[in-house]
Amino acid sequence: MGCVFSLIKTSVIFGAGLYTGVYVAQNYKIDKVEDPKVLFERAQAYLKDKLAEASDKKDK
Template sequence: MVRGLLTFGVGIYAGIYLSQNYQIPRVDEPKVMWEKIQSIMEQYRKPPPPGDK
């Protein structure tokens, strides 16, 4: 439990440090990210086997 909280705290600290000192682009809203993921999945989807409907 303590190890997980320590890891989480270090991650938060590193994220704040990086965002203040480097030009990191903002993360899209979850809805926009989900739409991008769906379009990528659709792009690489295998075609159904022949005779399968």
């Protein structure tokens, strides 16, 4: 019984997300998302900068 409830709950959440995505795509101008590789490289650079700043503050 719990498995059926979980399946229904997951389906409702997925359907709501799908509907929201379609609505937003049709009614708003959304910029394209960058290539995942580029996003990963930017995240790595950001984290390296933050770690360097934290280690500089720790050394003082």
